[in-house]
Amino acid sequence: xxxxxADIIGLSGAEKHFGAANVDxxxxxGAEKHFGAxxxxxxVDFHVGPGECVGLVGHNGAGKSTLMHMVAxxxxxxxxxxxxxxxxxxxYSVSRAQKLGIRCVFQELSLCPNLSVAENTxxxxxxxxxxxxxxxxxxxxxxxLDEIFPDHGISAWDIVGDLSIGRRQMVEVARAFTVTQxxxxxxxxxxxxxxxxxxxxxxxxxxxxxxxxxxxxxxLISHVLGEVLRNADRIVVMRDGKVVVADAANAFDRDRLVTxxxxxxxxxxxxxxxxxxxxxxxxxxxxxxxxxxxKELVARAGEIIGLAGLAGHGQTDLLLAIxxxxxxxxxxxxxxxxxxxxAGDRQxxxxxxxxxxxxxxxxxxxxxxxxxxxxxxxREAELAAxxxxxxxxxxxxxxxxxFSLSGGNQQKALFARAxxxxxxxxxxxxxxxxxxxxxxxxxxxxxxxxxxxxRTFLWYTTETEELDNCDHIYVFKNGRIVANLTRDExxxxxxxxxxxxxxx
Amino acid sequence: MTAASLDxxxxxxxxxxxxxxxxxxxxxxxxxxxxLVLLAIAWLNPRxxxxxxxxxxxxxxxxxxxxxxxxxxxxxxxxxxxxIGTFVGFVGCVTAxxxxxxxxxxxxxxxxxxxxxxLLGALIHLRxxxxxxxxxxxxxxxxxxxxxxxxxxxxxxxxxxxxxxxxKPPFIPFPIIAALLIGxxxxxxxxxxxxxxxxxGSGGNPAALKRAGWSLLRTKIVLFAxxxxxxxxxxxxxxxxxxxxxxxxxxxxxxLAIAGVILGGGEFVGGRVSPIGAVIGALTLAxxxxxxxxxxxxxxxxxxxxxxxxxxxxxxxxxxxxxxxx
Numbered sequence: 001x002x003x004x005x006a007d008i009i010g011l012s013g014a015e016k017h018f019g020a021a022n023v024d025x026x027x028x029x030g031a032e033k034h035f036g037a038x039x040x041x042x043x044v045d046f047h048v049g050p051g052e053c054v055g056l057v058g059h060n061g062a063g064k065s066t067l068m069h070m071v072a073x074x075x076x077x078x079x080x081x082x083x084x085x086x087x088x089x090x091x092y093s094v095s096r097a098q099k100l101g102i103r104c105v106f107q108e109l110s111l112c113p114n115l116s117v118a119e120n121t122x123x124x125x126x127x128x129x130x131x132x133x134x135x136x137x138x139x140x141x142x143x144x145l146d147e148i149f150p151d152h153g154i155s156a157w158d159i160v161g162d163l164s165i166g167r168r169q170m171v172e173v174a175r176a177f178t179v180t181q182x183x184x185x186x187x188x189x190x191x192x193x194x195x196x197x198x199x200x201x202x203x204x205x206x207x208x209x210x211x212x213x214x215x216x217x218x219x220l221i222s223h224v225l226g227e228v229l230r231n232a233d234r235i236v237v238m239r240d241g242k243v244v245v246a247d248a249a250n251a252f253d254r255d256r257l258v259t260x261x262x263x264x265x266x267x268x269x270x271x272x273x274x275x276x277x278x279x280x281x282x283x284x285x286x287x288x289x290x291x292x293x294x295k296e297l298v299a300r301a302g303e304i305i306g307l308a309g310l311a312g313h314g315q316t317d318l319l320l321a322i323x324x325x326x327x328x329x330x331x332x333x334x335x336x337x338x339x340x341x342x343a344g345d346r347q348x349x350x351x352x353x354x355x356x357x358x359x360x361x362x363x364x365x366x367x368x369x370x371x372x373x374x375x376x377x378x379r380e381a382e383l384a385a386x387x388x389x390x391x392x393x394x395x396x397x398x399x400x401x402x403f404s405l406s407g408g409n410q411q412k413a414l415f416a417r418a419x420x421x422x423x424x425x426x427x428x429x430x431x432x433x434x435x436x437x438x439x440x441x442x443x444x445x446x447x448x449x450x451x452x453x454x455r456t457f458l459w460y461t462t463e464t465e466e467l468d469n470c471d472h473i474y475v476f477k478n479g480r481i482v483a484n485l486t487r488d489e490x491x492x493x494x495x496x497x498x499x500x501x502x503x504x
Numbered sequence: 505m506t507a508a509s510l511d512x513x514x515x516x517x518x519x520x521x522x523x524x525x526x527x528x529x530x531x532x533x534x535x536x537x538x539x540l541v542l543l544a545i546a547w548l549n550p551r552x553x554x555x556x557x558x559x560x561x562x563x564x565x566x567x568x569x570x571x572x573x574x575x576x577x578x579x580x581x582x583x584x585x586x587x588i589g590t591f592v593g594f595v596g597c598v599t600a601x602x603x604x605x606x607x608x609x610x611x612x613x614x615x616x617x618x619x620x621x622x623l624l625g626a627l628i629h630l631r632x633x634x635x636x637x638x639x640x641x642x643x644x645x646x647x648x649x650x651x652x653x654x655x656x657x658x659x660x661x662x663x664x665x666x667x668x669x670x671x672k673p674p675f676i677p678f679p680i681i682a683a684l685l686i687g688x689x690x691x692x693x694x695x696x697x698x699x700x701x702x703x704x705g706s707g708g709n710p711a712a713l714k715r716a717g718w719s720l721l722r723t724k725i726v727l728f729a730x731x732x733x734x735x736x737x738x739x740x741x742x743x744x745x746x747x748x749x750x751x752x753x754x755x756x757x758x759x760l761a762i763a764g765v766i767l768g769g770g771e772f773v774g775g776r777v778s779p780i781g782a783v784i785g786a787l788t789l790a791x792x793x794x795x796x797x798x799x800x801x802x803x804x805x806x807x808x809x810x811x812x813x814x815x816x817x818x819x820x821x822x823x824x825x826x827x828x829x830x
Contacts, residue, residue, distance in 0.1 A: 098717060111709065124716050159527070
């Protein structure tokens, strides 16, 4: 960037950094942002150099997203400077960021579900126009998908709305790495693996390492701390709108990260508590619809049962079948107690967007909240207040709209809905996706406590670490149970082995 | 490992096959409903299936198809236009008066009305107003203007317009050729061009589009201007067929156009629309509206209700099929 250096010679203050031989791709100095009375960012210094992968961790609400929106140009700081490739940017915007080679994969999916994969690629590339643009777009995205996820099974003409959520995330990630006329130097990956299974997540992270080795840069935001520790060169920890620690990745371990984030104490190992004594009464006996052999899932009172395997291999289907069987008898499934479901996709399957937090919690328990023909607001408020206390929902008023909560707290409200009901069996459909570690640890404790009190949990998860909480793990493949492990037998290798092994 | 990935591929292709079938079924539904109506007509009155019969039965299908396309552009951007019917009536009145007597002024008025449509799009976007409210208000404005232009039924279509609309090509009746042409041109423009993708994307996920640096104000203006353009074409085509105008001539078109879009496989939100489907939907409605019911010896008093019943049946079939898709 010789011309970039020439421009800034003799400029004062913050710009001095930019004269260094190794020009930073992006540099923020003293970035501040307020939303009304809330301070989202309080004077953050942040930079990314060429050829490095920066891990960014912190609780939900620590300011990571706000900071990333500034880097990507979707939010302007109230005060502070942004410099890109050594030049100060006064009117930094999304299109400017695109021109300067900075892209972002946002946490919430930003594909158009009504368009095909190729058409979605066109949206990010003004250069894909004129004669033959469809073919060029298709070639571009297919090549990138092949490069990152070799066995992706996605066609450029698939309508995005028809793809599974994991495949959509693959398209979104691949699209961010496609190049036409603009340069590409930095890709921000915000929870890129939240909907991917272990196999595709591994493919993505390997690609990120290759990308960085080629001199480009990445910012990796993830709640899976192991992912950040293994793949980042440098880790930046945020808390309360500030950077609290920034250091080389190998200077961190899990415990130090968690401590720096200020979350609950890192308490791995606490789950090796007393093993279940004797078997309680049977709660669920279910055989997946496609199961050919005699394997079936058995859950007894007080047990936490894990459903593992690659994403989308029939775990959710079985949970939904069990849920349906609680209302109407179905062949092959036996359910002996009321059931509640904690949905994985809370935006589309969990939350009533127009309702308050209290109403969202009370909906599963209406029979108990009734006073004559009407719902008693008082009982609803009592139920909500009890669970606010117990599960720690952070809000000044449970009558606020559910969207006033952060993502993790919304998920807590959904847990409160299930746990506050009369359900003896709780089905969890990968509910901790994209939730911060502090919330997770609190919910894990609560689940174990409720299990001790005799509730049964069927827990589908894509995060192997969560399976440590389970008494029994069933591994799924192609809609069938292929392995049945107890907690003592559980290792990540075993799960991966069963997930990829021949289906018996 | 190899076995596993082979297995996955097999599963995916089966999955995709099922999805593709469901999508094909949804895509074919408009054509199937049209075929059903045609079969019924052929069975009731075989002589109607002829060059002359189609010319007669589908006569009014062209303006309906154009109004449906206009509505489709609005629906593609997640909005609804409740004023398209009275707008078509207004355009008809202008066509039968100014456009014949003082063509220059007529052209300016019609272009200006397209401009007003574009401004409405801008207003709806900038003030974040519900399009239903704005266009409902506008429907009374257009109606009032139409009555001002033509207080009593009358006026006369320009001769060149009459000549176009009474064009008799060999073998294939004009309305069918016109419908094909409208469908293909709009299909190319909206489904195949690179800016058409942006227009549909603005209905699918506006936030994503904005993040990618596109102007949502511009997409909304373009969509509404296109609606205005096709509304003008619809009004002109209508007067070319009826030869004279009436301020209330287009009032029924608002609901016909919405029904046509939905019948043609479109959805109210999400940017899922199909131009060819919309044209087929409009043809189906035009045939079901009166020829079919007349052949069934349903008295005119009951035709409107019977028309509604047909709509409910076809739309219910659509819902059933899309539910199967999930």
